[in-house]
Amino acid sequence: MRKQPFSVLALLTTVGTISLASCNKENETQPAQVEQAQDAKAEEAYPGQTGAAKAGTWGGESITYQEINGEKVYEGDILLTAEQVAASEGQNRPSSAGRTTGRWPSAVVYYTIDAALPSQSRVTSAISHWQANSPVRFVQRTTQSNYVTFRVGSGCSSNIGMVGGRQYINLASGCTTGNTIHEIGHALGLFHEQTRTDRDNYVNILTQNIQSGYEGNFTKYSALGYGGTDYGVLDFGSIMMYGSFSFSSNGQPTITKKDGSTFNIQRTGLSAGDKSGIDAMY
Template identity: 85%
Template sequence: MHKTQFSAAAALVFFGTISLTSCNRDNESQPAQLTQTQEARAEEAYPGQTGETKTGEFSGSPITYQEINGEKVYEGDILLTAEQVAAAQGQQRPGSAGRTTGRWPSAVVYYTIDAALPSQNRVTDAIAHWQANSPIRFVQRTTQSNYVTFRVGSGCSSNIGMVGGRQYVNLASGCTTGNTIHEIGHALGLFHEQTRTDRDNYVTILTQNIQSGYEGNFTKYSALGYSGTDFGVLDFGSIMMYGSFSFSSNGQPTIVKKDGSTFNIQRTGLSAGDKSGIDAMY
């Protein structure tokens, strides 16, 4: 939100090429109710499904995404609107990992929870976690035109940033509170940590082990023509980061540290770096 400084150029751009985390510190203690009893997994909009690979433009830059069940799926669990994929002539290139024009005004997110969504405590606990660890505030929607609805989905997915009108965070029965915290991060404008432009300084991507059709989940922003300066250092503990075995086709790692060691996916709560990053954005 406000206490981390970054360049004026990065502050003025539309979308980001950088991770919104500032350090590689250990995670701070999280509330007991956020402890997961099952192994954390990377989020997917449509688990086990791939679609036709398509190209378009995202904020005026080239992008590759998959068309699955009529949805434009980017990085596995980010749902893009037709307007976001369309060419955006005359707009500035991205230089920050979060949307600046797609931020929620005054850091207030209006929301509803679909009555059909089971285990609604996943949503309320995730909201409580965000409110306890950031200036973001969630207010139940009355007549506001821009808001998020949490509803049943085929997997875990969300739009990126405030897109205007009603948008969704989709949660299948297997989506945990930690997955919900992750998806809210997307709704606030955060991208995945492993797609930072400087990630090759910290990790090696083992493309030969990635499931077919999921290669785009590991593409750097710079490879898509984005420019910008990464914010801080890569945060292995970020709730927006994949684990070493995410989307593996053969049980072998898809991401390793530069020394070849593996690391676990973290879906318990926001890391210290996540908190600093969202502070810089809002």
């Protein structure tokens, strides 16, 4: 039986990624605008903080990112490792020989939960949701060398794909179960939906309304040097997609559909497109 189309399969030289989605209502009230702006705002490594744009390379291509508190932050909530990014100031990118592609072998993610993390049910609920809706399995870590630790953070953030060794999903107190599902998506290798290379066929990016310092959250991954291929059509309801008012500086939309209508952010669970794409990826 033919599977439903899915959104993005971004095949990086070091990380396999995919970003996906389904549909939401066209219009929203002011309270909805505030709520979805807060949902997107929570998904930052360091809410309210920005850093100077830095140039580097990833997979042999040029990229830009922000350095905040010593960490390399991409798209607000994605943390790049030093091995993934070699600063352009005369450094050589470490050899990729023997490195993983960023996908978790056999679709198994080993994990631990830091004892200091409050409201651990948001983690277990998010894991249960992924297991009920994807082929990915989550197993508590014993002695495995590659694993994720859920811990307290300043905001919500994650590495992109499996980076090797211990990596973190950081969760502040305001990070909900939906935000946790989103961050797990990054750890599995998902980018944000609005960074598709073909997104201009489906949306308008209103740069004049984007908060200063957050413009990079709306940049196509291809423009940052990532190689990839988009499959299917952009899916507005993906748990990896921003809403129309995400990171707005003035209450006006930052993203609209091509006809000018707005759409809500979705942080309830995986969309039909998310499920189909993850199934194809893993």
